[in-house]
Amino acid sequence: MIKINENFLNLQQNYLFSTIHKKVDAYKAQNPNADIINLGIGDVTxxxxxxIVESVKKAMDEMGEKxxxxxxGPECGYEFLRQKIAENDYKNLNxxxxxxxxxxxxxxxxxNIVDIFSLSAKVAIADPVYPVYLDSNVICGRTGQYNNNTGRYEKIIYINLTEENKFEPSPSQLEEIPDLIYLCSPNNPTGVGMKKETLKLWVDYAITNKSIILFDAAYEAFIEEDNIPHSIYEIDGADKVAIEFKSYSKTAGFTGLRCAYTVIPKRIEIQASNGEIIRLNEIWKRRSSTKFNGVSYIIQRGAEAIYSEEGKKQVKENILYYKQNAKIIKNKLEEKGIIAFGGINSPYIWLKIPENLTSWEYFDKLLTKYNVVGTPGVGFGRNGEGYLRLTAFGDREKTIEAIDRIVKN
Amino acid sequence: MIKINENFLNLQQNYLFSTIHKKVDAYKAQNPNADIINLGIGDVTxxxxxxIVESVKKAMDEMGEKxxxxxxGPECGYEFLRQKIAENDYKNLNxxxxxxxxxxxxxxxxxNIVDIFSLSAKVAIADPVYPVYLDSNVICGRTGQYNNNTGRYEKIIYINLTEENKFEPSPSQLEEIPDLIYLCSPNNPTGVGMKKETLKLWVDYAITNKSIILFDAAYEAFIEEDNIPHSIYEIDGADKVAIEFKSYSKTAGFTGLRCAYTVIPKRIEIQASNGEIIRLNEIWKRRSSTKFNGVSYIIQRGAEAIYSEEGKKQVKENILYYKQNAKIIKNKLEEKGIIAFGGINSPYIWLKIPENLTSWEYFDKLLTKYNVVGTPGVGFGRNGEGYLRLTAFGDREKTIEAIDRIVKN
Incomplete structure (x- = not known):
């Protein structure tokens, strides 16, 4: 008799953004004329x-001719794109x-990266953070039960991000030694980038303890301060202990086109029980060739165009547009005395709720009273309670209008 | 200290097609002028x-305008495409x-489907068959050790496909009751389609034993005989026990564009340990919303165009072209007295090696003597030893040339 993977039943809520989507749809159904402005989901506009458009179309024409x-294509991506990434995004980083x-x-x-590590691996995850890290580990069974009293999963090592530590994770917070450490910088949702010296502490910690760092740098393109690394490989030794994730979603507006990449240096070596030295790079390659068939050729040609001179220029303009939005949001909130983190090296603004309301209560108030959609901070972890994430990916005028609605009331 | 998922070390070989690729590359490097014809990997030409080209380009233009x-997009796909599939591919199938x-x-x-079932599920897999079913279960740990003497994994329930049973699997062959049953029809690599009455046996078996059938119908478009079902849902009751996989890769030439779909009826209900009734449809949706972000919008617009009148006509022409190739291969081999299965409801021809050579020896002979690439049958399972898979996806002239080289010698 078949049984499902009951770890799914251990998930505590629907995927955050599906829940928001449903709430907004329900409000719209009852208020069809409401002028809702969505600063919730981190989607570009x-x-x-x-x-890039022309490159994709040209590639599609190629597909139409014998x-x-x-x-x-190659499961791990076309060389023309991987070469461009190595030359541009990892110049001088070996x-x-x-x-x-x-x-x-x-x-x-x-x-999917959860597949390549032992099920017994102990996982450290920041709170608050992007929900996929935790949920994918719940699904594969690396967590224990959810504890309703603590609002947390057993077996997960939580790294508390709070106003006190300025939302910057440090290995000194760890209560036990993790095997896998998820770090996200600039962080989603807090918008805070990790400083070089902090990241170095983590790399040194991972080297000492034979841990692996899973470094999510999806928002790297928004960094403007000098002491925030764009890549973890700027830190000496990281190429022996860190996997890095990057995406074209927020950089070049690829949320609807779908292209990203993951870096797994060959220097990451792990000893198996039988004494054999295994390269993680090889294991991921094996997983990819078994369970993946590569990204659409035409999309990879589009991604390649990002690295042309004109591509870089056009992409930069879009990022500056969003960054300007972020500054406007942050400034308007702060002028009103509302505390807001992030928004400098990130498209995310982490708003401290200026009233005695929970994240979801404030979310509901913003939706129903001002017709503005944010993302409840608690959806990213217990420490997110009392916060709301706003994104800078909207249209300029609508973004200003949304913040004005919030601060004028 | 981090450990890898050591199930990866339990995989017996490199992914079949990677190995072929390497062998061919090595031969090419030594024989740069060799006119190699590839009837190996099942890739369209x-x-x-x-x-479809125009639809994708139009969609890309949309992406370039504010x-x-x-x-x-929706993780599970745009409604415009799902609606077309329901109306066309599942007309009258509810x-x-x-x-x-x-x-x-x-x-x-x-x-990825392995994720949604219990790790303790017992799995039945045909031999020979597409390697992904077995390998993905090895990786997640659902198999025991590989036994070098038997050439098989412990804990897997093998369904032997042989010349004696005309390569058609039957539940009467099962030595114990599986929870998960992988069926592929028309089969890759044998090219044999399952008859309606045989498929009914499987559906009835699954209903009786509360098993789930994972039905891979990627080659459905090549079926021409009336008694071979195009969908498992043509069988009464299948919508309570079967998941169906379909692809545009071989149908519409999407191997490089990447689009496919999976059907999980809401009537598939499974009781959890706590007594709760769970819909598999919901669990897969949850997995998708956690670990997937949908297919590129422009690719989905391309897939939609397949269902237009003109799209259907153009796609059909391509399929007929490949089917004609298959007939030519099969006829030429049979004229020479070589036994060949498949090739009628499938783009695959399953050649019985007419000499006392193993699959890989015959592969090497074809590569080095005739410069023709096939796929060694043993790469699909122990029962594939002594066979070679040829594909009908090549250019007409080159296909004829390749088979002539084989039969004239």
Whole structure:
């Protein structure tokens, strides 16, 4: 008799953004004329730069001609794209094209990466943070039961991000030694980037304790301060202990096109029980060739165009547009005396709720009273209670309008 | 101290097609002028039909304009495509759009589906068959050790496909009751389609024993005989016990574009340990929303065009082209007295090696003597030893040339 994977029943809530989606839809159904402005889900709104559009269309024309048609591509991505990434994103960082794996999204990669480690691995996850890290570990059975009293899973080592530590994780907080450490910088949802010296503490810790760092750098393009690393491989020794996830979603507006990549240096070696030295790079390659068939050729050609001179220019313009939104949101909130983190090296603003309301109560108030959608902080972890995440990915005028509605009331 | 998932070390070989690729590359390097014809990997060669090319390009233009830009789409696929699939591929079969999940490949889905079932599930897999079913279960730990003497994994229930049973699996062969049953029809690699009465035996068996059938119908479009079902849902009761996988790869030439879908009817209900009745449809939706972010919008628009009148016509032409190739291969081999299965309801021809050679020896002979690449049957399972798979996806002239080289010698 078949049984399901009952770890799914151990998940505590629907996926955060599905829940928000349902609440907004229900409100819309009852208030069809409401002018709702969504600063909730971290989805971009600027169109894809022209040079990328033309590259994808050109590649699609190739697909329509016998001489240039492309069938199955390499599971780990075309060399033309991996080479460009190595040369541009990892210039002087000693990352080779064969250490780069193209995928259809950092969400998939950060989710699927759980497959390559022992089920008994102890996992450290920040609170608050992007829910996929925790949920994918719940599904594969690496957590214990959810404890309703503490609001936390057994067996997970939580790294508390709070106003007191300025939402920056430090290994000194760890109560036991984790095997896997998820770090997200600039952090989703707090918008706080990790400083170079802090990241170095983590890399040194991982080297000493033979842990692996899973470093999510999906928002790297928004960094503007000098002391916030763009890649974990800026830290000496990280290429022996860290996997890095990057995405074109927020950088170049690829949320609807789907392309990202993961870096697994060949220097990450792990000893198996039989004494054999195993390269994580090889294991991920094996997983990819078994359970994945590569990213659409035409999308990879689009991603390649990001690295052209014109592509870089157009992409940068979009990022600056969003960054300006972030500054506006942050400034308007702070002028009103509302405390807001992030928004400098990140498209996310982490608003401290200025009233005695929970995250979901404030979410409901914003939705029903001001017709503005944010993301309840508690959806990212217990420490997110009392906060709300706002995103800078909206249209300029609508973003201003949304914040004005909040602060004028 | 981190450990890898050591189940990876239990995999017996590199992914079959990677190994072939390496062998061919090595031969090419030593014989740069060799005119190699590849009838090995099941990859299409006909260009994408024009109407699909135009649909994708139009969608890409939308992505370049603010008013029509699309960000994150629904994780389970756009309704416009799911609706078309329900109306066309499942006409009169009572499958609803909400039971259809769009993905980037049947390989991903048949691989990732392992996530939603209990790790203790007993798995039945045909031998020979597409390697992903077995390998994905090895990786997640559902098999025991590989036994070098038997050439098989402990804990897996093998369904022997042989010349004696005409490569058609039957539940009467089962030595114990499986929880999960992988069936592939028309089968990859044998090219044999399951007859309606045989498939009914399996559905009835699954209902009686509370098993789930994972039905891979990736080659359904090649079926021409009346008594071979195009969908498992043609069998009464299958909507309570079967998941079906379909792909646009071989149908519409999408191997390089990446689009497929999986059907999970809401009538599949499984009782959890706590007594709760769980719909598999909901569990897969939860997995998708946690670890996947949907297929590229522009690719889904391309897939939608397959269902237009012109799309159907153009796609059919390509399939007929490949089917004609299959007939030519099969006829030429049989004229020479070589036994060949498949090739009628399938693009695959399962050649019985006419000499006292193993699959890999015959592979090497074909590669080095005739410069023709096939796929060694043993790569699909122990029962595949002594066979070679040829595919009909090549260019007409080159296909004829390849078979002539084989039969004239």
């Amino acid at each position: 600027r169109p894809i730069p022209k040079i 001489a240039t048609f492309k069938g199955y 990352i080779d094209k064969d250490e780069i794996f193209i995928s259809d999204g950092a969400k998939c990669d950060t989710g | 006909r260009p994408i039909p024009k109407i 008013a029509t830009f699309k960000g994150y 499958i609803d759009k909400d039971e259809i999940f769009i993905s980037d490949g049947a390989k991903c889905d048949t691989g």
